[in-house]
Amino acid sequence: xxxxxxxxxxxxxxxxxxxxxxxxxxxxxxxxxxxxxxxxxxxxxxxxxxxxxxxxxxxxxxxxxxxxxxxxxxxxxxxxxxxxxxxxxxxxxxxxxxxxxxxxxxxxxxxxxxxxxxxxxxxxxxxxxxxxxxxxxxxxxxxxxxxxxxxxxxxxxxxxxxxxxxxxxxxxxx
Numbered sequence: 001x002x003x004x005x006x007x008x009x010x011x012x013x014x015x016x017x018x019x020x021x022x023x024x025x026x027x028x029x030x031x032x033x034x035x036x037x038x039x040x041x042x043x044x045x046x047x048x049x050x051x052x053x054x055x056x057x058x059x060x061x062x063x064x065x066x067x068x069x070x071x072x073x074x075x076x077x078x079x080x081x082x083x084x085x086x087x088x089x090x091x092x093x094x095x096x097x098x099x100x101x102x103x104x105x106x107x108x109x110x111x112x113x114x115x116x117x118x119x120x121x122x123x124x125x126x127x128x129x130x131x132x133x134x135x136x137x138x139x140x141x142x143x144x145x146x147x148x149x150x151x152x153x154x155x156x157x158x159x160x161x162x163x164x165x166x167x168x169x170x171x172x173x174x
Contacts, residue, residue: 026051028144028162031075036113039064039154048157049075055092055129055158062091062158071155072147074114081164083136086120086144089159092129098156100125102148104134106141114143131159140167 033045043064052061065071083106090096100123107117121134123146144162148155 024163026161027077027081027164028075028160031077031162033063033073033075035063035065035073035155036071037066037068039066043156045073045075048073048160050159053089053131053159055089057091057093057095057156057158062156064157065155067152067154069152070115070147070149071151071153072113072115072145073155073157073160074143074145075160075162077142077144077162080108080140080142080167081162082138082140082167083120083144083162083164084138085136085163086134087131087159087161087163088123088126088134088146088157089131090126090129091156091158094128095154095156096126096128096130098153099123099148101151102146102155104136105145105147106136106139106143108140108142110143114145115147115149117141117143117145120144136164138164 028049035045042060045063048063054061102123104120105117106120120136126132
């Protein structure tokens with residue numbers, strides 16, 4: 001019976017560790033989100049990584065900063081990951097153009113709140129309520145930032161999904 005228990009324990013541990021190998025898992029859901037400011041108590045950064053794709057701002061699942069110069073949003077993935085792609089859902093009830101020109105950054109630095117990290121992509125436009133995928137080609141980073149660099153506006157995000165695998169698992173074998 002001891003062998004059976006050992007095998008079951010090994011299976012549980014390896015299954016838990018293997019979760020970081022699943023490329024189709026939104027790793028932002030376990031991250032910690034923050035942003036440059038909060039428009040109101042119902043628009044905190046965590047709303048953009050809550051798994052809720054509802055794009056109606058007034059339903060409470062979108063994040064929003066105050067109107068400010070260079071507003072930014074960030075998710076800390078808790079350790080470096082190879083990021084394959086990022087999916088962003090824009091506000092649906094109005095104002096989708098506010099996201100135009102935002103840059104998506106991926107890296108390991110918190111210098112300037114993470115806003116000096118390398119660029120994965122620029123959001124040219126996502127229609128109201130639209131969702132768009134941005135390829136990051138396995139850029140490595142613990143932090144994913146979205147910033148309206150040099151623009152004075154609100155930064156509104158209804159969902160940010162991040163897909164990739166933990167960089168630390170590259171050297172593990174099962």
